[in-house]
Amino acid sequence: MTMSLPSTQDIVxxxxxxxxxxxxxxxxxxxGKSIHGLPEDAKTPDKLVKGCQSSVxxxxxVENGLVTFSVDSDAVIVQGxxxxxxxxxxxxxxxxxLDFDIxxxxxxxxxxxxxxxxxxxxxxxxxxxxQELARRSIN
Amino acid sequence: xxxxxxxxxxxxxxxxxxxxxKPLVYLDNAATTQKPQVVLDAIIDFYTTTNANVHRGAHFxxxxxxxxxxxxxxxxxxxxNANGREEVIWTAGTTESINLVARGLGQLLKAGEEVVxxxxxxxxxxxxxxxxxxxxxxxxxxxxxxxxxxLDVDAFSALLNDKxxxxxxxxxxxxxxxxxxxxxxxxxxxxxxxxxxxxxxQGIAHGGVDVQAIGCDFYAFSGHKxxxxxxxxxxxxxxxxxxxxxxxxxxxxxIADVTYQDATWGQLPNRLEAGTPNIAGVIGLGAAVNWFSExxxxxxxxxxxxxxxxxxxQASAIDGxxxxxxxxxxxxxxxxxxxxxxxxxxxxxxxxxxxxxxxxDNCAQPLMKKFGIPGTARASFSIYNTLEEVDKLYDALRKAxxxxx
Numbered sequence: 001m002t003m004s005l006p007s008t009q010d011i012v013x014x015x016x017x018x019x020x021x022x023x024x025x026x027x028x029x030x031x032g033k034s035i036h037g038l039p040e041d042a043k044t045p046d047k048l049v050k051g052c053q054s055s056v057x058x059x060x061x062v063e064n065g066l067v068t069f070s071v072d073s074d075a076v077i078v079q080g081x082x083x084x085x086x087x088x089x090x091x092x093x094x095x096x097x098l099d100f101d102i103x104x105x106x107x108x109x110x111x112x113x114x115x116x117x118x119x120x121x122x123x124x125x126x127x128x129x130x131q132e133l134a135r136r137s138i139n
Numbered sequence: 140x141x142x143x144x145x146x147x148x149x150x151x152x153x154x155x156x157x158x159x160x161k162p163l164v165y166l167d168n169a170a171t172t173q174k175p176q177v178v179l180d181a182i183i184d185f186y187t188t189t190n191a192n193v194h195r196g197a198h199f200x201x202x203x204x205x206x207x208x209x210x211x212x213x214x215x216x217x218x219x220n221a222n223g224r225e226e227v228i229w230t231a232g233t234t235e236s237i238n239l240v241a242r243g244l245g246q247l248l249k250a251g252e253e254v255v256x257x258x259x260x261x262x263x264x265x266x267x268x269x270x271x272x273x274x275x276x277x278x279x280x281x282x283x284x285x286x287x288x289x290l291d292v293d294a295f296s297a298l299l300n301d302k303x304x305x306x307x308x309x310x311x312x313x314x315x316x317x318x319x320x321x322x323x324x325x326x327x328x329x330x331x332x333x334x335x336x337x338x339x340x341q342g343i344a345h346g347g348v349d350v351q352a353i354g355c356d357f358y359a360f361s362g363h364k365x366x367x368x369x370x371x372x373x374x375x376x377x378x379x380x381x382x383x384x385x386x387x388x389x390x391x392x393x394i395a396d397v398t399y400q401d402a403t404w405g406q407l408p409n410r411l412e413a414g415t416p417n418i419a420g421v422i423g424l425g426a427a428v429n430w431f432s433e434x435x436x437x438x439x440x441x442x443x444x445x446x447x448x449x450x451x452x453q454a455s456a457i458d459g460x461x462x463x464x465x466x467x468x469x470x471x472x473x474x475x476x477x478x479x480x481x482x483x484x485x486x487x488x489x490x491x492x493x494x495x496x497x498x499x500d501n502c503a504q505p506l507m508k509k510f511g512i513p514g515t516a517r518a519s520f521s522i523y524n525t526l527e528e529v530d531k532l533y534d535a536l537r538k539a540x541x542x543x544x
Binding site for chain 2 (some may be wrong): 021024025026029054055074075076078079
């Protein structure tokens with residue numbers, strides 16, 4: 001899947017530009033809408049990462065040494081957060097994926113509390129799944 | 140008499156916090172309540188002055204710790220009007236209390252015997268009985284509820300018969316807020332000689348629980364939903380039932396005589412309390428029930444009802460808002476959907492405005508399925524909430540509605 005997402009640095013700069021949280025969240029929601037989700041029939045249980053607050057589906061392929069993803073969530077803010085994650089991971093090599101400091105990125109975005117292990121939105125689990133996938137394709 | 144909410148709030152240090160620069164509006168009380176200073180002090184004081192293990196030390200501190208610990212049992216027994224202190228068994232909370240009974244029932248239940256629960260159960264009062272039935276060959280029957288979240292009492296009654304061994308239902312539904320007619324349900328179950336367990340997790344903090352008046356055999360509750368710490372709760376059980384109930388956890392404290400090959404059990408309450416207990420938690424719970432008992436219960440209940448009434452009234456003015464659970468008798472909880480917005484999104488936007496609610500399946504997946512929704516947003520109120528906070532909830536919801544439209 002091709003996603004026309006800004007780079008992570010652009011996102012960090014864009015979000016820093018807004019002075020209130022509403023604009024920031026609106027930006028995140030819009031970013032989520034800009035990535036295509038999964039068709040309903042592709043949302044199979046094996047792709048489901050279940051959080052107790054919302055559910056997330058993840059599909060991945062490796063082509064020409066690059067990992068590409070399709071993601072979907074039933075919640076629009078989670079979809080937006082997924083877009084932030086995708087900006088970091090989509091169409092990257094496994095090494096680039098493993099080298100990327102996602103916690104630092106979310107801290108820069110001032111969104112670190114959305115990616116704590118305790119958060120029930122499945123985001124942390126998605127990140128773990130992506131990193132595991134990258135690790136396996138290297139070995 | 141009206142409740143002095145301002146003075147009450149001043150006793151809860153956490154309510155002074157700001158979240159993202161906005162005053163905390165804590166509306167997740169059905170998940171856990173905040174703790175007043177006197178409870179925090181009791182815990183710190185125990186560790187500061189009295190910490191020792193209970194029941195076994197040959198020294199001053201152990202005696203003092205045991206006295207304070209057992210005094211809390213007296214206080215809790217009085218709080219729920221137990222017939223005696225030995226009817227109060229300390230547990231980690233409601234879930235463990237129900238497990239204690241369900242594990243025992245798994246041994247007592249014969250194939251073909253039945254357990255009855257309701258459609259509005261929290262997983263703690265569902266999975267426990269479902270598993271007890273699985274290990275014993277028993278059958279779980281589920282009494283239906285109406286669309287408004289009220290129990291269908293006639294259908295409930297129709298499930299009862301001479302095979303019914305135990306009936307379990309919530310005092311108050313955590314997801315819907317429905318207050319069940321627990322005396323009436325208990326009387327119906329008793330008419331077929333069934334045991335009755337009331338899941339009091341959401342009922343206890345609304346006050347006035349009188350286990351003798353209810354007539355049930357077990358009442359399970361958590362301390363942390365009653366202004367006490369997490370990790371402590373109680374199972375109240377009728378003495379004649381508890382005396383012979385199969386022990387669940389075995390080990391120290393609960394035995395009478397032990398050889399390498401055999402053991403006999405001690406007396407109540409110890410026979411159902413293995414190992415070193417949560418002593419500080421027990422003392423915190425004792426402090427919490429004593430603190431709560433000092434309040435004017437009628438004023439507390441009137442205040443809670445006023446909060447809930449305001450929340451329901453304002454719901455109708457919000458475009459697309461649908462309250463899940465509109466039984467005539469409700470307490471503490473308002474679950475809702477906001478148009479087509481996912482509850483998790485509603486929760487995010489409210490959180491950003493300092494309003495803390497619960498979102499998700501409310502630990503009641505079959506119930507959510509029945510309503511055809513993935514989960515709800517849930518605002519739940521406690522005695523320290525104000526009508527202004529209900530207004531703030533709605534300010535925040537209007538913003539969420541705008542952003543998520």
